[in-house]
Amino acid sequence: MNSYNDKTEDWRLYEAGKQYNNRLEPNYYDTVDANYEFFHGNQWRNVKAENIPKPTFNIIKRITQFLVASLTSSKIKLHFEPLPFFQQPTEDGQISGADIANAQTSSLFEKFKMDFKIKEALFDAAITGDSCAHFYFDVTKKPYGSLSEVRGEIGFELVDGSNVFFGNANNSNVDSQPYIIVSGRDMVRNLREQAKRYNQKESEVNSITNDYNYQEQTSDSGKIEVDADEYGKALYIIVYRKKKVKRVKKDEQGNEMLDESSNPVTEEVETIVASKSVENAYIFKDVDTGLSHYPVAWLNWEKQKNQYHGRALCTGILPNQIFINRMFAMVMYHLQMTAFPKTVYNADVIASWSNEIGQAIAVRGMGANENIKNIAGYLEPGNMSNRIESVIDLAMQYTKETLGISDAALGNVDPKNTSAIIAVQKSTAIPLENPKSNLYEWIEDIGKILLDFMGTYYGIRPVSVDQNGGKVVVEYDFSQFKDLFLDIRADVGESSYWSEIASIQTLDNLLNNGHIDIIEYLDRTPDEYIPQKEELISSIKERMQQATQPASPEQLIAMLPTDEQQAFMNASPEQQQEILAQLQMQMQQSQAPAPM
Template structure:
């Protein structure tokens, strides 16, 4: 494995050459311009108006909103193993920690940017890392998991023909950092002074035409991850200096989450939703520009007058003095020429067809007025169909993030006091050694599911109907309702279970709330008598 600064930089240059062969950077720049509305870049037509009908941005934002509007629930369980009491407590505590990581790191907010990058540029990339200096709010405990989004032009796989992250021989990440920041990190790493002095500003991507203002006091830093044995190792280098020496991260998974909007065979870079529709967008803009030019030139009448008789034409009712017969001042006006109605129809049809191809028709947009739950569900399914494959990739992305978080908890958290929820529904603090996750990660099953509003409402309505018909017990009914819809659900569930047990002990009669303490006393007394009788045998 290549580990010196020069060797790693050579790998980086080879990766840049590969990206050039597939035209990645030029394609990303073009897609970004079209998404942002800069759709006439490079067109040399100073006398032509340049209107923009940006249908791509509207549809992409709709897709992103559809994907991130779903609530993502993360549940942990042991694969092909029965969870005993101890494992259940651990899994519940880890679930709470994963939710805290998502909240602290702003994962849900970051996912909007990730999906936007995937839709426009083709790929969404998230780098998960452990900040050892972050405060946890408890004395003696430091370190939290954080995230950062990475452009797909700044990450390079060791095998570019292979899309799987965890199967890569190595991964390079490029970042532009200030020179002083890099030097300070090297001082913390106790690098030799001569090595620190090698850090100087450089041009981004070896661009000789880049001005000093473009790169300022920035330097390109490459972080290399590679697998060696069961662990992931990493180092940081510049072109000619080592920022951080080879280090064993203790991780078993690459800390990279990666998703493509549309997979491309034999390539780790995907295609965005707007890649193949840019020609359509250009045609719409050109047709609108020509229509606007026609209206400006032909839709308004023009006045022609005899310049030999009159020096200039003055608008308004002010009288003009002329020499000779005023009738000799000859003028004429041209009538407005109507533009063919086919132009507007063509533009509307072109826009409609393009939206249809993107999967954003009126039916998919949900522009209907459903009158019942069945119609709402039908509209929801119709809306989600074009995004189903992307949604699965999105769920896999979140699952990868959860697995990476658990891997980093195992490697870095150590022994901590965590807040969890007991079976009685009460919050309690328990000590937890996260290193024990090492034996559980391999058999861990992460379940991710969307809980859209109307699906939940229809499910609850079904539960209500079953309960009213006597087909569900109260405890089963409560267990089936999503927890976030019932405040303090665990406590209510526990009370209902206790009430049902007391009712059974009372011979099936209804037990009132004020009779519960008495029933519990009677039951305890009965158990004690039974125990004494058993002991006398």
């Protein structure tokens, strides 16, 4: 163990964060480990009773899976819109910055496998109370392969809540933190190579050695590693801080601004600097990231007052789970002890007793008038109270109901009265409103971070955008995002199957009664219901536009029967003009929309 003076300044902040977690009641690390083990079914890990059954009826896992599935039953999408007072007028067909942000964010979500990541983050939050999205920029990646020389891509990883430390632990707001620490474990070889890329001294590089600082890693499995030569791991920390620096101002074209003496004009801006270190050596220090926001999005399952850690779903169910397991264990033990009655016999008359089937038992010294039933018999086992089973059932039932898991939510109902089902589903979903709001806030924070990353690192690069029902590729200078003001919103579809059906039925009725046209109908229909919806809308608009154009004389004549075409050719010019006018009027009347 290194002495206090050998440790880096950042490492002391990390140890202060661990000390804070250990001071929480109950102990934060013990709570997280217990929650994970209970979720995975290892619910008797600290019980050393060898002679009793250890049943596991894992209601924690069932409840957590259901609630996470309920929160993610609809696809979540980020949407960027210009703020009304910052919106610049655009010409028809011109692609705006908001369009670029929407297209690029959608592409990144596909690369991140965001639907799966959201589920994984919610499981972490439900089990431990917290989940963290950590972003970085990987300069070695080529996002377009050999098609372009553009380098660099935004990276994304989920970090356990136990590996994130806030400078102000009594506040869960990320932007207000004086610093944020993200810890992890990596191969010593990788950490040394990274230190060399940042031109660290040889003594600093050699100071990076394998360690066994994994006691605070999440779950019991995080504390077991491969112990092999050249594959050792070391604990590292990344410290993000806010710092004010001076930068040269640039004009709208990106050129440096100069004063009257041709000196660069500077301005003081707040930026995020990053330092990465192990216990006694820096890998890099105070690197200016150029970012305006911390690259960390923090998610709580349920926020707690004056604490950045959230309260986990599993924490509140643990006592119920322990009670259910214990009661079942005692019932099983009682059955084992009393299922087969014990034999009692007179040893003065019978020397030994055999339980073998069909085995004869010799009896000596028995008088002729004695009853054989007085020689041997069976003890009556004590009866178990019938209330035990009902109490176990009530414990399971009340646990589910207090968490909003009813028969209507599970779909165990006859769907005859859909209005009643919708009302019951909405009432049972009330306990999920707080986690749902936290999830949407987390997604919007991710959008803010992605916008910051693109504006800082992307530069000029191609991007694919939807336009007029098709895909177009444009070159865009993403540095404009640094001065672009956009409103970020998490768009979420209906989570209820019945709500979707009701919405579609309403649209059908509006269309059938002539209150909306086909274009308005398609615009409001969810994308998953109609494949290639944008292409279909574009095709219908094109046909409608062609239909509104006046037909040529040749087209009008072709509409006439053969004999009438011959009569038209033999008619005078004045008669031909009159016939064409009548045909044109008939065509317009046939294309006119029906009255509403």
